[in-house]
Amino acid sequence: MDPLQFIIDRYNYWIFIVLMMIGLYTVIARGNLIKKIIGLNIFQTSVFIYYISIGKITGGTAPIYTTAHQEKLFGHGESHERESHDGEGHGGGHGDQSHGPEAAGHESDDGHGEDASTDHAAEPLHAGASNDAAALTAGAGEAPHGAPGDIHAGAPNPPDALTGGDPATTEALGLTINPDLVEPIYSNPLPHVLILTAIVVGVATTAVGLALAVRIREAYGTIEEDELEDADNIAEFGVADPRDREPPPGGKGERPDGPPRGAKLAGDRLSTRLGRGGAS
């Protein structure tokens, strides 16, 4: 294979890696707290892009479903569900613990036990399980395809997106899609949904980080990391660089001669800003 082609085909991964490194470098190399947060954001965003790109299929559309499909598909559901239930072929993986009588207690209402839905390793459902190979060799932007209806492959799984009701039915539907009916190619929605969650987490992290930066600025008057360190060293040892430190005058471990804590309990902002060692 042409090495250049190999590289170009995977351009989404390269973007992800370059962005990730830029972000990581910023976090490590920059002393400014805001820049650190920006770096963190770039780092996180690169991961978002990675997730989104693995779910995207060239020419695939958003997983929206037409009514016609829905009706036909739903019509096939029931019998196959039973089939899959009866034919539980338990993989060794979790076979040892999940067969106790208590499993019945957790069945969903239609009697479709969790065993049936998890232990299908041997079933065609996972026919495309080795799609990782596909993922590795897939062309640019091309997400892995499994067999149609393979819920684990990157291929679309239309019923999930729409039925929204009984998951067991959905599952069964996943098995029974007639390939003829699946004309539109869908992008895999799951990574996108995951990333929505991750974006929310990322925004929250940024918010907390920025709030901390504001508070640090209030308390220290700076957001440069080296200045913060100096300020802490001065507060603790009296000099910016602890290596220059002389032996502390009043024996080791003495409480710095800050205002006694009782005074600080008044809780005024000044004492917050100075911190306990601020006055020395």
Add this chain to the structure above:
Amino acid sequence: MTADLAILFSMAVPLVGFFGVWLFDKQPNLREAATLGAGAITLILTLIVFHAVGAGARPEVELFDVVSGLPIAFRAEPLGAMFATLGAGLWIVNSIYSIGYMRGHHEKHQTRFYMCFTVAIASAIGVAYSANLFTLFVFYEVLTLSTFPLVTHKGDEAARNGGRIYLGILMGTSIGLLLPAVVWTFAIAGTADFTPGGILAGKVDAAGPVLPFLLGLYAFGIGKAALMPIHPWLPNAMVAPTPVSAFLHAVAVVKAGVFSVLKIVVYIFGIDLLAISGAAGGFVWIAAVSILLASAIAMNKDNLKARLAYSTVSQLSYVTLGAMLATSMGVMGGALQIAMHALGKMTLFMCAGAIYVGAHKSLVSEMRGLGRVMPFTFGAFFIGAMSIVGLPPLGGSWPKFLLMLGAADAGQLAILGVLILSSLMNVAYLLSIPVMAFYMSPDERTDDGRVLGLDDRAPAGETRLGVKWGALKEAPLLTVAPPIATALGALLLFFFANALYDFLLPITEGGR
């Protein structure tokens, strides 16, 4: 009361005494009564066990599993029964002595002192009766921790340093060497129970390196046995008040150490296995070197307690030597040495304390002529020293005799020379003291002919509780009577050694 229950109660009663002492914090007389009462009951209980064991029974108690397959369990066998009885008996003697010493000395924190003592004796008895290595280890550690406050009793810088070394060495060796040895033994043998004949036979390659390595872990891991070079904790522990040195560092703690070595050699390794494999050969010599070196150091110590401490290091190695000889006679000699040395050395320590209380002297060179004013104290000292040296008619002569037999059995004739040389050194540094005290004249006399320093050097504002018998200026009665009692005990044991020998004989079953 059955012997099974007696085992359990012999550990519970000192702990009841613990709370009794705590309860009577403010009433010293009741407090001391609690200690003595607990001691008396404990002695009776251990005697019940002793009697039962002598009749051939092996009473046992199993509490509960702490680690799977390893319960806290107790099982009395001759060696343990002897050690427990010895500990309980000497505890009473020592408690009487403590009362005299601590009051005569106006020590602070006496309640804490007695409380820690109760825990220490309970855990020493726990070590004695332990039925498996795990139980032994647990009580061994509790013993270390409970004696730490006693060593640092004075609370000054010297005590802190001494305590640091004490805890550092004892905890360091027990966690660093003994614990892995115990776990390893358990992993190899699948059990950790003390079984006559040992549990390792057939489980490890007799000629391989594991056996001597494991034996080394035990020999050095049991820091309380004070085998050189892990002995420094013992001289450093002498910063403690004399009753602590007398009882714990001549009886309970150090004897728990050598007792553990002996017990592990006999019931874990088995005498046969060691004799066949020759794994202990090197340790015989480590013990021998330890005996001679410690004696040599003792000869150079002017401080009486330090001299006694090094003497203890030396004497403890006799037990280790006996164990490592891996012969029946050696083990019997080691076992008897535990009892005989306990009586003898305790006598010496109590005398040292009495001299300190009575005359405020702690250096050997200051004791010239002191025997003339403190004849009872020095008389007891003389008997105790004779016993340590191993002269008849005192108990201490038997273990020396048996050890020599054991060494001959093992074909280690050079060890005979070591034992003889060591006895000569003992004579030089122990018997010289009473001789000096009785026959040499004191250095200084005041104009009216009194010996300087009996009253004059007592700190101002302090009155001593000394009983004055005319010209004699003995220490308080309560500090003089106990050493006399133990000295007589050493004398008696010479005549009853045969009974003790018969009692202990079962431990050598399976040995040659």
Add this chain to the structure above:
Amino acid sequence: MTIADQLPVLPIILPLVLAPFAILLRNGRAAHVFAVVVCGAAFAFCAMLLARVTAEGVISYALGDWAPPIGIEYRVDLANALVMLLVSGVATLAAAFSYASIRTEIDDRQLPLFYAAFMICMTGLLGVTVTGDAFNVFVFLEISSLSTYALVALGARVDRRALTAAFNYLVMGTLGATFFVIGLGLIYQATGTLNMADIRAQLSAGPPGAMPNSMVEAAFAFILVGMGLKAAAFPMHLWMPNAYAYAPSAVSAFIAAASTKVAVYVLIRFTFTIFGSDFDFIDAMLTYVLTPIALAGMFFASIVAVFQEDVKRMLAYSSVGQIGYMLLGISFGTEAGLQASLIHIFNHGLMKSALFMAVACVMLRLGVHTCSGFHGLTKRMPFTAAAFIFSGLSLVGVPLTVGFVSKWYLLQAAFDAGRPWAGFLIVASSLIAVVYVGRVIELILLRDPPSEGLLANDVDGNPVREAPLSMLIPMWVLVGANIYFGLRTDLTAEIAGRAAAALMGGAQ
């Protein structure tokens, strides 16, 4: 469908939903009581869960009735039930403990917010533990981490360094979480599923030799680094000492016991349930990566701990070392090692929490958490001093305490795994623990309390009194647990043993 069927979700959903109400209370005392009740309820549910799992086996709960592997599954087995019990138990005690201490360290108006964040933190940690869905782990992890950053930063009124500590924690924690997410992405790409059990099934399915491929291996590497950061495994621990030292005292007592342990649990779960030690690369990773990390942490962090003047920092470094023990247990790759790890997760939570509580009591009265505050503590605060001594001895591993049980099983695992040298390294590193714990205990026992200077009196200038009962009782409950579980190991050792067997069985 009865309420009993919903048991797995209750400890999560209850504090999550109720936490905002704590803010509405606007009264510190009320919020405190509310938090204790909610955490206590979560603890009760966790205890019931554990009882049920012990009796009946694994519980699988389909969240929102969406059957796994598509829906999110809560899967409770013995391993996570044990960790949940620890987290919720310590949370309850720490919440009960916190009031007297925290009100002197933060503004009154912040108290309801504090308790809300506290509950959410516990929710997140419980969620991480209970869930059987890999991505859900990330979500809950971030829920707990975000609230932890806020909790740590609350220490700013006493010491402004709490802010920088929280910021560093945030940066490192987010990096860790993002690494974790990358790992999940790779797994998802390789298997097409996020359900833990299903990932396992996918990895073992397919033609022999197809799995694991380099993508799966890379995924594990990312997850190892991500969780290593969260767990403060040795070279990735830099955020931790400051975060623990400058967080409000009661917060340290909780997060020290719970948050890193949960990260270690996640590592165990991924290593053994999802990947499984039957893969060669896992075995190699355990031997050549995790073992050195664990050993380096045990020694390096413990030695650093010896030189700390600040007791809270010392305990934090000690935690890094103790995490090393847990990782070492994992790195043996044997059932016994895993059992030892799980036991130590539980036991270390008990002892570290009790130790931090004792420091919190000193902090309350004397306003410092440096060694100087501990001089002669027996004479001023005897119960606090005794609690510190007992739990300190437990940390060292003295018999009759939980620390000894941990050490015993770890040693046994080392010898069983045919690595006696590891056994000797374990005891060697615990000798360092003797030094750093002994140092403080010596100050407590053998020094006289300072008679002049700032530390002669408490923060208000009065003679130093014992800490209030509201702090002493939870602390002594933990100390009691340290001793109880050191004597009776039915709960810890037996459950951990069964859990380890199940985890390793999952790998077959």
